[in-house]
Amino acid sequence: MNTNTDCEIYSSRVLEFSVEKVYRAFAEVEHLKDWWGPEGFTNTIHEFDLKPGGNWILTMHGPEVGHYENASVFTTVVPMELVAWQRKSKPLFAMEVGFKKLDDARTEISFRMIFDSAEECNKIKGFATPKNEENFDRLERELLKVG
Template sequence: MEQSTDREVLSSRVIDAPINVVYNFFANAELLKTWWGPEGFTNTIHEFDLKPGGKWILTMHGPEKGNYENSAIFTKVVPNRLVAWTRLSQPLFDMEVGFEALDDDQTLISFKMIFASVEEGEKMRKFVAPKNEENFDRLQRVIKEGS
């Protein structure tokens, strides 16, 4: 997965786990809620219907205060390869999560956020790029704890 326009924010990380494990930590809502979001956040997943046209509705609970309602519609699901959705709540963007096996024990996971304009992408880049890194840190940690 590559960044192809200035409207996109691309983040990726090599995770020390097989692709089926990394994908399962996304595809299984009970596992997903343990790592999704920046450091310190917890999640309540209200709906997670992982198929094209399916809904993903969750509340992200901030570490100090605040509940952040999120809703999206899945647009593409290719197990162990790609999950894409369109956000219906602010901030609006399309998201693609890519999974690529590098070998039997390492997986490249990529987040591509696609914004409506270059300006919106630039405005969000400063915030979301470091938060995506926190998300990857959490994913690696919960996978390691689970093995």
């Protein structure tokens, strides 16, 4: 992976769950809709075609006000290893979600947001870094529900 830190935001967390379970929490819409995004957000997923060239279209509903339309196209799907997409709605960036099996009961998940310029990255960095942590908190709670 390209690691130009001026143009990317990287967050990761070690989860006390198997890589299979962590991947299912992402790949299965009934789970994804309940944890994707910062605390307080809910999601309406309109399309989720998890394959290269497939669309991911969702509306994120803010906790107080606002509905945020998101459209992306998947570029890479390697089950239980890597899912990547390119956003078609602003802010524009490429996103990579990595799934790294540490052992049978632990997985490292990572988010890499890759921007075309440091300027674009800096517009988002202050907001995205703590919100990614909230996203991981929500994922950990959702993983308790994944069979």
